Amino acid sequence: MADILLELRHVHKRYGENVVLRDLDLTVRRGEVVVVIGPSGCGKSTLLRCVNALEDIQGGEVLLDGQPVRQEAKNISQMRQKIGMVFQSYDLFPHKTILENVLLAPLKVQKRQRPEAEAEALALLERVGLADRRDDYPRQLSGGQKQRVAIVRALMTHPEILLLDEITAALDPEMVHEVLEVVLDLAKNGSTMLIVTHEMAFARAIAHRVVFLENGEIVEESRDPKAFFTRPATERAQRFLRTFEY
Amino acid sequence: MDWGVMLSYLPLYRDALLLTLRIGWQGVALALALGVVCALTLHLRLPVLRQIVTAYIELFRNTPLLVQLFFLYFALPKVGVRLSPDACGTLGLGLLGGAYMAETFRSGLDNIPTIQSESAQSLGMTRLQAFRYVILPQAVSSSVPGLVANVVFLLKETSVFSTISLMDLMFTAKDLIGMYAKTLECLTLLVVFYLIMLLPVSFLGSAIERRLRYAEFGDRRTV
Numbered sequence: 001m002a003d004i005l006l007e008l009r010h011v012h013k014r015y016g017e018n019v020v021l022r023d024l025d026l027t028v029r030r031g032e033v034v035v036v037i038g039p040s041g042c043g044k045s046t047l048l049r050c051v052n053a054l055e056d057i058q059g060g061e062v063l064l065d066g067q068p069v070r071q072e073a074k075n076i077s078q079m080r081q082k083i084g085m086v087f088q089s090y091d092l093f094p095h096k097t098i099l100e101n102v103l104l105a106p107l108k109v110q111k112r113q114r115p116e117a118e119a120e121a122l123a124l125l126e127r128v129g130l131a132d133r134r135d136d137y138p139r140q141l142s143g144g145q146k147q148r149v150a151i152v153r154a155l156m157t158h159p160e161i162l163l164l165d166e167i168t169a170a171l172d173p174e175m176v177h178e179v180l181e182v183v184l185d186l187a188k189n190g191s192t193m194l195i196v197t198h199e200m201a202f203a204r205a206i207a208h209r210v211v212f213l214e215n216g217e218i219v220e221e222s223r224d225p226k227a228f229f230t231r232p233a234t235e236r237a238q239r240f241l242r243t244f245e246y
Numbered sequence: 247m248d249w250g251v252m253l254s255y256l257p258l259y260r261d262a263l264l265l266t267l268r269i270g271w272q273g274v275a276l277a278l279a280l281g282v283v284c285a286l287t288l289h290l291r292l293p294v295l296r297q298i299v300t301a302y303i304e305l306f307r308n309t310p311l312l313v314q315l316f317f318l319y320f321a322l323p324k325v326g327v328r329l330s331p332d333a334c335g336t337l338g339l340g341l342l343g344g345a346y347m348a349e350t351f352r353s354g355l356d357n358i359p360t361i362q363s364e365s366a367q368s369l370g371m372t373r374l375q376a377f378r379y380v381i382l383p384q385a386v387s388s389s390v391p392g393l394v395a396n397v398v399f400l401l402k403e404t405s406v407f408s409t410i411s412l413m414d415l416m417f418t419a420k421d422l423i424g425m426y427a428k429t430l431e432c433l434t435l436l437v438v439f440y441l442i443m444l445l446p447v448s449f450l451g452s453a454i455e456r457r458l459r460y461a462e463f464g465d466r467r468t469v
Contacts, residue, residue, distance in 0.1 A: 081370035084368075091365035109370045157370055
């Protein structure tokens, strides 16, 4: 299919004897928001890290726009620029200001002109409500603010897909909202995203497709998130969703 | 206390201070250069070189500087390597300091979380770019307190130079005591001159440390 952006084919990942991803197939279409949920340790984060080759894989392949993403490949830097990633722990660069954080890759990796990149950076920071913090250091920001900066930083290389790895898991509850608003806004504007989250209400609101992962395998996949969250087809997914009820 | 005598000794102490500083800083410069190279070797886990560096560090950290200097000054000539006292002092201090600097700088590098490099690479940086723009600046600033402590330690260690007939502060004091027996005056001057040499280094170190505070992950000045 022409509109397939990301494709994982028979991806196999293990740490020593421990198999984390088992012959996994997954496709993400352009403009699609796919949410991966599952119990902790099921391989969700590893899955995302395999997509941009932060993890090497022992079998299968990852294709973006039909081109392989491989850790040792010469074009890995170019490929990663097309794959934005936001981590659970923000991982801004503590020795750089907010503006320098988001400008580092455009200036040093993509060799763009400073005025043009800076204008874009400021526009994006404005969009997430942080333009006035441009000269602050990450430690001066709250968790939610840092995470919004991390999203801007990932957007600055103009990625074709965004990987969001439990981006609200480390946040205080009142900051979760401000971050998810930004992500919803991106989805509305047609960004392609592969999201790992524990926020079920958010998953339900944003997902075009839900993937339930357990023990490194896709147990259930649904194009109808509302239906999935009300009555999942598999017993394992039912059991998992029940753990969110009190 | 004989103030007149102390005043008359001042020029001798000044010359000794200058010599101590000159060799001390040469040694420190050598130590820094060696330390950086060794720390990178350890951090990047370069095969073979890494074992050599480890052996070097353990050798120099676990033997006294006095013994190292004696070896350079009295033992090497027996195998035909004759070094001037100046060269011995610089080399001895540099080799000792290199071992300490390497350890300090290596732990600075190793303490930067892996995910910092990963998040840089996820933006498309090569490993080298991630190291240069993200890991190295943070490692340098978090190593500063340790590096300054090493510099102070090394400059103090120069006092053993007197044993290889370098006319440093310690040598001058001992010499004057031997000749004129003004023990109190000579040793008081000695303390004062070491402070003149080292207090500025300590203050400068604290100032640099304050400037580089950003490397701390703790949220001291949060919103």
